[in-house]
Amino acid sequence: MDNDNEFIHVDEEQQTPQPNNAQAQIVSPGRGYHWVERSLSEIFVPHFGKWFLAGLIYSLITTILPLLGIILAALVMILNPLFFAGGYLGAHKVQQKTGEVTPQQFFEGFTHPRKFALLAYCGIYILIILAISFAFFSAIDVEALAALNWEVMQSGQDQLAVQAEVKALAELIGPYFIWMFLSFVALSLAGWFAPNLILFQQQNPLAALLNSFIGGIKNILAMIILVLVMIGIAIIIGLILMLAGLIISALMPPMAAELLMNTLVGAILLPIIIGIGYISYREVYLGDVKKSQNSL
16 A cells, blocks of 8 residues: 555545646655555556557567568567557556546557657657767677577587677677666656657657657656566466466467467556556656555
């Protein structure tokens, strides 16, 4: 159960906090855990069947289409912000009790008035990633990187050869590893709140990316707690999937079993992640920090 000390800016009589020009507030580090708890108790679990069906449809499309070619895989990646936007719209309806999750929930972003802003956000985000990648590849010895025996590392049969190749790779990227890590963190923070800011605060893509980064930096401790909680959940789910995978693999061909497992995992995890993103947005930008309505 939530601790009252975890709450800030809470008005007990105010059920729906009003927007405050989307200025990021600092919340308690412990809220990182409660974002997960509220996502499960307020958004996912009470509507599990509907979320699972919507997630299953999305997961089938985004799992199968990339297998049909690189063009379709790229298209899925480009359109992903619209799929996620549909999920955030569903989380908003459920949390605000203004509607129900529909089977086509993850497609609602395609008809939303902010769809072009979301596509622009995706384009800008990809350009930033490409620019950072280009900078790193320009600094690293690309020829030496290409000369590595990647087949040996992937096969993993000759342990001595694999260790030699891994050591050579570490020597190449080692001097830049800390900058790669910081770039990854910065990109993650910039993208975490941005879709919700575009959808519900009508911010332009650049402003949303910057505001999301600022909100993430202000609440970096809560974000770290969130990551740790998610790692714990991932370990538990991984153990369950390992057992389920052994059973399914005995009944189905390996490729079909892997496809089935990936689809089911996506159908369950995506709605939870969507709920975490939406709840964290409300707490950081709207001051909607409160006890879970349906504590687990």
